[in-house]
Amino acid sequence: MRIQMASVFVDDQAKAQQFYTEVLGFTTKHDIPLGDDRWLTVVSPENPDGTELLLEPSGHPAVKPFTEALVADGIPFTQFTVDDVAAEYDRMLALGVRFTQSPTEMGPVTTAVFDDTCGNLIQLVSPV
Template identity: 60%
Template sequence: MKIIVTSLFVQDQDRALEFYTEKLGFVKKHDIPMGKFRWITVVSPDAPEGTELVLEPNEHPAAQEYQKKLFADGIPATMFGVADLHQEYKRLLESGVKFTKEPTKMGEVTIAVFDDTCGNLIQMIQK
């Protein structure tokens, strides 16, 4: 068994697609109309057949509350791995991404946390 798709609630699918592709560098895999919303997934350019991230609309009140509380408490909604955290941090800062936690060594890993502009904090990690 393996993870093939995981979801992330977003406040605005268009803004999320732009952020995740243009700022973070993911590649759009699917963008399928589904009534009022769309089935939008992105993948790593290094693994186009790998795990897909669904940019899921947070339309349901429970999703909205969950997302708001995580953000308010400073809890990242998910984690992305990078090969060189300091280099990625610098690249994202230069492209206007706002960080809530600068690169920080925590035991054997280094982490940083940024705001995805769609209601989530995202943690980057370098092992």
């Protein structure tokens, strides 16, 4: 068994695609129109056949209170691994990304948390 796909709810798929590709550096894998929405996935360019991230439309009534509660409590919805959190933090800050937690050592890892501009907090993590 392995994970093929994970998802994040996004309030605007076009804005999410731009942020996740142009700022975070992911590559669009699938972009299939489905009525008003799209089946829109991105992947790491380092592993194009690896786990896909679905940029899932947040239209279901349960999504808004769920994601708002997570953001209000400062809880990241998902996590991405990077080689160096501090370097990625500096790179993303220069691109205008808003962080809610600067790089912080937490035992064996360093973490930082940013706002993906689409309704989520996302955590970056790297080994110390």
